[in-house]
Amino acid sequence: MRPLADIEAGIDYLERNAARPAEAAAEFLKFGEEIVEHWLTAHDKAPTDALKEGFRLLALHRQAAQGDPSFNACRETCRELVYYFNLITLDPLHGETNRRLAMMAMVARHLYLFITGKMQVAELGDFCCASRPLRTNAN
């Protein structure tokens, strides 16, 4: 699991440099999994390796939402990542692939912003610079 700052930088980089669509789509999906893993780890939960409907991201989301209904606010965001992953990997040469990759980057970024925002509010996570003011004020 990469640090959150690396994931954010990775999304930005891949958005501009996705030469191989299927690989880029898999990487965006992986970013999604790692973002949810951060949430789970910060809550002392071991991220599941199970699959839901064939995807680990959906199983991870399900795990994270247990006992925390507000986490479902990113349920469709996770599903959109899976949707674009399917579209791109099933037909990487499709004329819409570049636009789909751009969408996947934005959906991945939204998941990142949503979850890291929740983590900052909860004073969790490894992004000390971003959350420092909140932590300082809380102390």
Added chain:
Amino acid sequence: MEQKYKKVAYYPGCALEGTGHSYNRSTKEVGKALGLELEEVKNWNCCGAMEVKNIDPKIQTYLSSRVMSIAANEMGYDTVMAPCNGCYHNLKKAEYDLENDPASVEVVGQLSEKAGHETYEAGQVETIHALDWIKDSLGEEGIRERVKNSLKDLKIANYYGCMYTRPRHIFPEKDQGEGSESTVKPHYMDDLLGAAGAENVEFPLKTACCGGAHTLSDSDTSTKLVMNIIRAAEASGAEVIATECPTCHSGLEMHQIRAEKIHGEKSNVKIIYFTQLLGLALGLSPKQVGIHENVSDSMGFLKEKGLA
């Protein structure tokens, strides 16, 4: 087609008296134009929104139940229409709690007695959103028949926000097959604006969080979330983001401006309530639907599109 919700109790909620005033105005005007009657719930109170709910969810259940009690027991209505996603969500949640949680029933009973009004009982009213109200009353055909000024040149990303469909269990009428609203990919706004002539674009963040809850505690996160939604809409080819929640709408407008002021990040997409767009399509003027009350100026754009 029979107008299912010909006359309903109207619960505007706090936001529609403040930042969402243009939503209030346009909802009422669209109702008039469509021959649908609204009567405002008398002496209504806050639904309990997030502030009360975060401290004591049962107090929120009581506050929402009081609104429904007045509509049912004092005004004789069986339907309450709430255009705000927060109010709609809270009334639905209260309904669910009173149907399934004896402890909530007890608290609501005690507080209602203390406050001196009849206790609301689950099932006395049906709570609907403004989208249900129009879609289930007239359907797309009913809208098509009444369009005077087609939205045909508008490319729209329909943004529903995160409270309109979640949690699924409080919306038992959704996901009931063809024609019903979906909690996974909501489409009522797409249907209505499509019937008014608009081109709905494929928009992947239609139910994503707008960062509304972060607005005061962490404005930067809210701005980033909003700008990501706006950028995704623009990349989808949208010229307009249609909204149906005053919190999302205000957040999108204000953070769009904040992003430009603070980060120099400019975007051209317009943020307009679906009731305003529908009103324009029905031949109402921009003033009648409160375009001038929105934070950002879209008059030039609407003129360019022949809608003003």
